[in-house]
Amino acid sequence: MHSDRAGWGLKIAAFGGLLFLHLPILLIFLYAFTTEQRTYQFPPPGLTTQWFGVAWNREDIWPPMVLSLQVAAISTVLAMILGTLVAGAMARTRFFGREQISLLIILPIALPGVITGMSLRSAFAIMEIPFSVWTIVLGHATFCIVIVYNNAVARMRRLSGGIMEASADLGANTFQSFRYVLLPNLGSALLAGGMLAFALSFDEVIVTTFTAGQQSTLPIWMLNELVRPRQRPVTNVVAIVVFVVTFVPILLAYYLTRGGSETAGAGK
Amino acid sequence: MTAAVEFSNVTRHFGAVRAVDGVDFTIAEGSFFAMLGPSGSGKTTCLRLISGFEKPTGGRIRIFGEDVSEVPPHLRNVNTVFQDYALFPHMNVADNVAYGLMVKGMARAKRMRRAEEMLALVKLDGYGGRKPAQLSGGQRQRVALARALVNEPRVLLLDEPLGALDLKLREAMQDELKALQQRLGITFVFVTHDQHEALSMADQLAVFNEGQIAQIGTPEDIYARPATRFVADFVGSSNVLPPEVTHALGGPLAWASLRPEAMHLHTSEGARLMGEVNSLRYLGGATRVSLRLMAAEGGAEVSVLVPAGQTLPLVGSTVGLGFDQTALHVMERA
Amino acid sequence: MSATLATRGLGDKLTGLFWRKPNLLLMLLLMPPLIWLGLVYLGSLAALLVQSFYSIDEFSGVVVPEFTLRTYGELFRAQNMDIILRTLMMSASVTIGCAVLAFPIAYFAARYARGPWKAAFYLGVMLPLWSSYLVKIYAWKLILAKEGIIGWAAGATGTTPILEAVLSIPGIGGNSLSTSFLGTWMVFVYVWLPYMILPMQASLERVPQSMLEASADLGASRAQTFRTVVLPLALPGVIAGSIFTFSLTMGDYIIPQIVGTSARFIGLAVYQLQGTAGNIPLAAAFAVVPIVIMVIYLMLAKRAGAFDAL
Structure with missing residues (x-):
């Protein structure tokens, strides 16, 4: 007779693995309070809260912050509209080309980001399109569509097919059915998809480096600080901001879609 | 009087599949019409053709004389009780029931009053505030019924509405539906694969097989005088006799049906018909005895219903067989 | 009371149209996302492929827009x-x-x-x-x-x-x-x-x-x-x-x-x-x-x- 309890080895490996996933992020918080600004010395020689004030007053942080919020907001709205339309079409019965369309939607996240980025960069080069907020949005909205789409489709699968x-x-009529039946049932899944899309866009760096030109989003600013560090704890403060701005929508998305499988898996 | 629903040579093909294949029938106004058949026989597709969720590939459908070829579902004065009820999960019971009135623009106070009346009709008064998820299967079924009736449709379509209920509840609902139909006087079109349900409830009955109507008529007609082997077999597990057996039993050389309850057993001595008992199946009120007729009669297998209380033969024994000659029904078609 | 209800406005008319031509609604729904993904994404991937068949002039550093396999050779x-x-x-x-x-x-x-x-x-x-x-x-x-x-x-x-x-x-x-x-x-x-x-x-x-x-x-x-x-x-x-x-x-x-x-x-x-x-x-x-x-x-x-x- 085998006992149906996990062995100690498995327990330690499983919980150890979870800790491994979470502990590093805590260090970001610790280092935001260190008094040492030239090295990553551990343990920190002293603790201070001064870096939050310093970060607040650093003028080079605000424009990237604003740009990132702008891009994430526009991309999210676009992705929600486009993703909902595809989901609406896919919710209907089978039609010719259905498989091809679902592949097309997943492609931008199935292929490495560097390919999406490089592709867009090639297209901009050929068509001589100057870099702007919109070139960044073009890339972000493309890979955000699938996030919204995945959420909407997962919810539709759970709904009784007969309600429409x-x-x-x-x-x-079609519009009343959409307004009174589909939207109320799909709303929270769409909202969750939008939040995940926002988090993803706000944090995106790989595609953005190809589509931003000389512009700097907050992740690009961070990347520059990582390659050529200046006031290291200030970077930590910004990292905390990025973490929170992405973490809160993710948590909300989780609560909006509890019980379903919308937020799991093939995301980013 | 115009027919409530009229199908003229209606077909519905899905690619190469002929779901409905040249169907003609009329449903009289105010009748309880059942469509009976195994799954995939085309009965549900016919229902969806009436509601408008399917469009005919060919033929014409009239509702109260009006050709509905160009009329979308939401403009047909026909409502449906769906198989899985399809209640709106985000609305409470009262809003579900009042939905049809809301989309027509009726003021809230007025439509809520109507919804409450409809709920009373299906004996669910006071349940308006609940969500569908908080109801039992039988209650959901009643809500679906009230929701479909609130629009005062001239035809109510019911797609296997009792399929998900347990036996006792199903029988109670059968009586209730029948009573409701008689009280409201509207035409009910009822799809089912359960022959007992169809026989006990319908005024008129259409038996579907492979996209076509095998027979249409009153329940008595169909039960006593099945037109084809399929009908005889599907409606009430009759004995289907091949031509040579029919002939041996004194009929013409044609397929025939013989109801198990129209036959009786006696001792084998001097019997005109003999058979060997294959198996016994106890059914409660009676026992179904399966026997193989002796070679002279063509060797067909028949079953006989022996009422409770009579002595039962042993498996393997040979028994004599008598039957009521008038019950031998010769079928028009094979 | 009739077997059908009267059309009440544009919404009903369009619904009827969508019902008679089911592919129309599908096309309207799919058009914007397909234009986006087809044009922006597939277009870009095509641009990437096209670029990969170009080469660069070693002296001037300018992209020569002529088909060649030389770049892949590199x-x-x-x-x-x-x-x-x-x-x-x-x-x-x-x-x-x-x-x-x-x-x-x-x-x-x-x-x-x-x-x-x-x-x-x-x-x-x-x-x-x-x-x-x-x-x-x-x-x-x-x-x-x-x-x-x-x-x-x-x-x-x-x-x-x-x-x-x-x-x-x-x-x-x-x-x-x-x-x-x-x-x-x-x-x-x-x-x-x-x-x-x-x-x-x-x-x-x-x-x-x-x-x-x-x-x-x-x-x-x-x-x-x-x-x-x-x-x-x-x-x-x-x-x-x-x-x-x-x-x-x-x-x-x-x-x-x-x-x-x-x-x-x-x-x-x-x-x-x-x-x-x-x-x-x-x-x-x-x-x-x-x-x-x-x-x-x-x-x-x-x-x-x-x-x-x-």
């Missing part, structure tokens, strides 16, 4:  | 082949590392975690997956630095000689962990680990408990059950996860730039060639390499039935 027919049967 | 130079092979080695070893680390977590979460623990494991894997990529890398720069927590821990436990011995291994060692191949590998494994856990857990959850019991009933030991029942059933999940870890590692150019030696990977080569070097054709040709590898990989994975676990 029931609505029409009771006298509602 | 990929086969020794230094470029080095980059491709190094990237493949790294992707493969990261995938193995992720699979080994992910297995106990996925196995425990799928088989033993119940109720709130299940949710905790799910969140515990999902949050690191979604949280900021750069922040995660940055955290490892702190950890791996010579004066960082690992160096400190080695000093505190008296294991500094072991750390130094590891770092002195040629090929994977270096001055400190943050400037070694080993360091790059560790960060890759950390960052992509959740992508391995989730599909693995999904496929393990599909192993019915009854099958494990059946195996035990038939007299298999725990180890035998594990080897002959659990592992083969988990394999599609491992392959699905490996698609992510392999593809993500292959295309990444941020991690080797921040942690590791100055040796280049495909992603970094693409980035530098299109940027400072201004050789967009060669960058494009380099970017086609991961596409080709991933297409082959996906075809193999599909044959192994990995897509059911996604």
